[in-house]
Amino acid sequence: MPGENLSRDEARERAALLSVDGYDVSLDVRSATGDAEGDGPRTFRSVTTIRFRCNEPGASSFADLIAPSVTAVSLNGRDLDPSEVFDGTRIALEDLAADNELVVDARCAYSRTGEGLHRFVDPEDGEVYLYTQYEPADSRRVFANFEQPDLKAPFRFEVRAPEEWTVWSNGTGERADGVWRFAETKPISTYITCVVAGPYHYVTDRYERTFEDGTRLEIPLGALCRKGLAPHFDADDVFLVTKQGLDFFHDHFDYPYPFGKYDQAFVPEYNLGAMENPGLVTFREEFIFRGKVTRASYESRANVILHEMAHMWFGDLVTMEWWDDLWLKESFADFMGTFANVGATRFKDAWITFANRRKAWAYRADQLPSTHPITADIRDLEDAKLNFDGITYAKGASVLKQLVAYVGQDAFLEGARRYFKRHAYGNTRLGDLLSVLEETSGRDMSAWARSWLQTAGVNAMTPQVLLSPEGRVAELAVVQEAAETHPELRPHRVAVGLYRRTGEGALERYARAEVDVDGPRTVVAELAGAEAPELVLVNDDDLTYCKTRFDETSLATLREHLGALTDPLARALCWSALWNMTRDALLPARDFTGLVLRFAGRESDIGVLQMLHAWAHSALVHYAAPEWRETGGRLLGEGALRELREAAPGGEQQLAWARFFAAVAGDEAGLRLLRGLLDGTEKVDGLDVDQELRWAFLQPLAAHGHADEGVLAAELARDDTASGKRHQVRCLAARPSAAVKAQAWAQVVESDALSNALVEATIAGFAQPSQRELVAPYAEKYFAAIERVWAERSIQIGMDVVRGLFPSLRDSQDTLDATDAWLSAHEDAAPALRRLVLEARDDLARALRGQACDAAAGR
Numbered sequence: 099m100p101g102e103n104l105s106r107d108e109a110r111e112r113a114a115l116l117s118v119d120g121y122d123v124s125l126d127v128r129s130a131t132g133d134a135e136g137d138g139p140r141t142f143r144s145v146t147t148i149r150f151r152c153n154e155p156g157a158s159s160f161a162d163l164i165a166p167s168v169t170a171v172s173l174n175g176r177d178l179d180p181s182e183v184f185d186g187t188r189i190a191l192e193d194l195a196a197d198n199e200l201v202v203d204a205r206c207a208y209s210r211t212g213e214g215l216h217r218f219v220d221p222e223d224g225e226v227y228l229y230t231q232y233e234p235a236d237s238r239r240v241f242a243n244f245e246q247p248d249l250k251a252p253f254r255f256e257v258r259a260p261e262e263w264t265v266w267s268n269g270t271g272e273r274a275d276g277v278w279r280f281a282e283t284k285p286i287s288t289y290i291t292c293v294v295a296g297p298y299h300y301v302t303d304r305y306e307r308t309f310e311d312g313t314r315l316e317i318p319l320g321a322l323c324r325k326g327l328a329p330h331f332d333a334d335d336v337f338l339v340t341k342q343g344l345d346f347f348h349d350h351f352d353y354p355y356p357f358g359k360y361d362q363a364f365v366p367e368y369n370l371g372a373m374e375n376p377g378l379v380t381f382r383e384e385f386i387f388r389g390k391v392t393r394a395s396y397e398s399r400a401n402v403i404l405h406e407m408a409h410m411w412f413g414d415l416v417t418m419e420w421w422d423d424l425w426l427k428e429s430f431a432d433f434m435g436t437f438a439n440v441g442a443t444r445f446k447d448a449w450i451t452f453a454n455r456r457k458a459w460a461y462r463a464d465q466l467p468s469t470h471p472i473t474a475d476i477r478d479l480e481d482a483k484l485n486f487d488g489i490t491y492a493k494g495a496s497v498l499k500q501l502v503a504y505v506g507q508d509a510f511l512e513g514a515r516r517y518f519k520r521h522a523y524g525n526t527r528l529g530d531l532l533s534v535l536e537e538t539s540g541r542d543m544s545a546w547a548r549s550w551l552q553t554a555g556v557n558a559m560t561p562q563v564l565l566s567p568e569g570r571v572a573e574l575a576v577v578q579e580a581a582e583t584h585p586e587l588r589p590h591r592v593a594v595g596l597y598r599r600t601g602e603g604a605l606e607r608y609a610r611a612e613v614d615v616d617g618p619r620t621v622v623a624e625l626a627g628a629e630a631p632e633l634v635l636v637n638d639d640d641l642t643y644c645k646t647r648f649d650e651t652s653l654a655t656l657r658e659h660l661g662a663l664t665d666p667l668a669r670a671l672c673w674s675a676l677w678n679m680t681r682d683a684l685l686p687a688r689d690f691t692g693l694v695l696r697f698a699g700r701e702s703d704i705g706v707l708q709m710l711h712a713w714a715h716s717a718l719v720h721y722a723a724p725e726w727r728e729t730g731g732r733l734l735g736e737g738a739l740r741e742l743r744e745a746a747p748g749g750e751q752q753l754a755w756a757r758f759f760a761a762v763a764g765d766e767a768g769l770r771l772l773r774g775l776l777d778g779t780e781k782v783d784g785l786d787v788d789q790e791l792r793w794a795f796l797q798p799l800a801a802h803g804h805a806d807e808g809v810l811a812a813e814l815a816r817d818d819t820a821s822g823k824r825h826q827v828r829c830l831a832a833r834p835s836a837a838v839k840a841q842a843w844a845q846v847v848e849s850d851a852l853s854n855a856l857v858e859a860t861i862a863g864f865a866q867p868s869q870r871e872l873v874a875p876y877a878e879k880y881f882a883a884i885e886r887v888w889a890e891r892s893i894q895i896g897m898d899v900v901r902g903l904f905p906s907l908r909d910s911q912d913t914l915d916a917t918d919a920w921l922s923a924h925e926d927a928a929p930a931l932r933r934l935v936l937e938a939r940d941d942l943a944r945a946l947r948g949q950a951c952d953a954a955a956g957r
Contacts, residue, residue: 221820247417364380472550631652
């Protein structure tokens with residue numbers, strides 16, 4: 099990664115100097131098929147013409163390009179020597195005129211890491227598929243440009259491709275004389291331009307709408323995937339959610355979709371969930387389900403579709419000036435994805451998923467040493483890459499949800515409408531949004547922004563209940579606390595709910611009050627005189643962003659009656675609070691897993707159930723005392739099997755319990771049952787062991803030495819697809835052998851031959867919880883290798899290796915000390931690399947505190 103970084107100061111200086119009028123980009127990707135030429139990377143020709151102005155004639159600047167070689171460069175008709183002006187990442191531009199034309203003819207490299215123009219060969223049929231992925235700054239791997247979000251311009255693309263291929267880009271395209279030519283885009287940033295090419299399966303539809311003034315809007319819709327996935331592609335559901343989303347956003351935004359067509363491409367080996375390229379949104383192809391999945395998977399896909407659609411306005415039409423204000427698009431899209439899911443689709447309980455899943459991501463990120471304000475200090479592109487995190491997305495969305503409660507939904511949406519109209523095709527900062535919200539709400543937004551957007555950390559809220567001699571509430575107060583490292587106490591609009599059991603045993607709310615919590619202690623006067631509660635739920639209805647705590651009575655009630663809570667959102671909030679307590683070493687891991695075993699079987703929300711399974715597994719692996727792990731694993735395995743057998747045959751709860759059983763199975767009886775379910779000698783009534791479930795069963799068998807290379811090869815022959823290959827690679831790396839671990843380590847750390855997807859699969863298989871001693875020797879190797887990996891590999895692969903291979907399973911003070919020693923000896927290492935190591939260290943320290951808490955409970 100040397101030389102590839104771009105600082106905020108450099109970007110600001112260039113933006114002050116230059117204005118871009120347009121790009122013409124010509125790509126020739128016919129080299130994607132057939133044999134590669136030479137020993138170097140496989141390349142394609144990229145010719146770019148940039149028309150731009152300079153407000154200081156005679157000044158110097160630079161264009162961005164990452165390419166193996168440059169054939170020719172001309173500036174204003176003057177040929178420049180590529181060897182003198184191109185250093186591998188930048189093209190020096192001297193003596194600029196007022197009006198300029200730069201032409202760059204380069205050989206750019208196809209990507210195998212999902213950054214730039216990614217090339218994928220389908221093992222099923224040998225077909226080649228291409229797609230681009232740029233955010234935050236990888237379009238310079240495909241064409242020369244000014245790679246920063248505030249130098250917007252119109253783009254015209256043309257692509258030469260193999261005869262049998264179809265090519266898509268942001269605008270509509272036609273093929274003539276062997277060349278695909280695409281309509282000029284509106285002014286957009288470089289990172290949201292896109293090209294997809296190959297023999298993709300393509301389905302079309304149409305969206306139509308007539309506005310109140312009689313204006314008619316027609317949007318051609320398309321959806322595409324690899325041919326091998328076509329039998330599984332439920333494009334009708336994708337189009338249904340798309341149309342529902344377009345209706346919803348047109349109803350609320352009062353700004354017609356501005357980018358013409360709306361294609362959605364599901365592509366292989368994708369690093370992200372999706373990317374909001376206007377007119378050509380890209381998604382990871384795992385959103386096409388090859389086997390049976392639960393309703394939660396369809397809800398998640400709908401949420402992502404709507405998240406990316408919201409970006410057409412928040413991010414594409416109006417774009418942040420620099421990555422400091424990344425939240426201006428990501429927080430809004432994350433909020434709007436759920437807001438639209440609830441308001442427009444069949445997923446009316448999506449706020450429960452948000453409270454349970456998205457906020458868990460935010461709470462974790464906000465307690466790391468790398469936490470940052472929602473409006474972050476992004477010094478350079480490496481900072482930007484790491485800030486696509488739980489703060490920017492989920493905390494930001496949570497704060498926007500709280501803002502809606504603060505200013506009102508009507509004022510919030512009217513502010514959005516003015517924001518779009520005022521800044522269309524432009525770039526903005528925080529102040530631009532706050533000014534329109536002040537106009538529409540009549541409130542001073544500066545204090546709110548200081549508390550919520552410009553400070554880091556999460557507050558905790560605990561109820562204090564004083565009862566009168568008559569057994570009624572004499573006083574109920576909410577105590578707000580903050581961590582020592584981030585001591586800010588914030589204003590919160592919260593609901594406080596009081597719950598009691600009915601005569602039938604249901605735990606239901608009988609009183610509720612909303613209150614503005616501000617400062618360390620706030621009395622909820624409205625609840626004085628209420629009957630004594632068995633459970634007090636602070637932040638009922640999930641109006642604000644905070645960690646909820648319980649008083650002793652409430653916690654005792656949950657230990658005995660959590661499953662009796664009838665309201666699914668209240669249940670989800672209680673589970674989330676209990677998980678936060680487990681992570682904070684306030685609740686022993688064995689107690690949390692015990693609650694899951696007692697009450698998860700009664701959980702009606704499938705998304706919450708699957709989250710509980712993930713948390714219970716994490717509690718066992720990371721937070722349980724080492725001496726209790728074997729007992730805990732046995733209890734979870736027995737409980738999962740019991741629930742699997744008792745679940746309704748063929749239902750999604752049964753499927754969820756089957757997957758969880760596979761995740762925790764470790765004794766001979768459990769592994770024998772998995773083998774029997776695979777070979778047909780065992781059966782669970784109603785459970786369809788489809789191909790995806792077969793792989794889920796094979797991984798624990800491989801990890802425990804019950805599925806060797808031959809078994810896995812036979813399974814790949816049964817499922818000889820790209821998905822099957824990823825599963826096989828993960829299972830191969832999971833086998834309990836020193837030689838296997840050495841090979842996996844070498845493939846990921848010492849070689850760059852694997853694609854991003856296979857790197858990810860190998861890392862996922864490498865460290866198994868049952869193999870702590872086997873992988874222990876790699877702790878020392880990890881610290882010896884990571885600085886070199888960070889320097890030599892792409893930032894995506896560097897992130898995957900540094901995060902994925904950290905020796906978290908060697909959970910001891912020795913590993914904590916080794917991490918501290920590396921940090922002390924590498925104070926000058928890349929800040930982004932240090933951040934990743936600091937985050938991993940914090941997770942390990944938190945795990946050790948949790949283990950100590952759990953051990954104390956066992957004494």
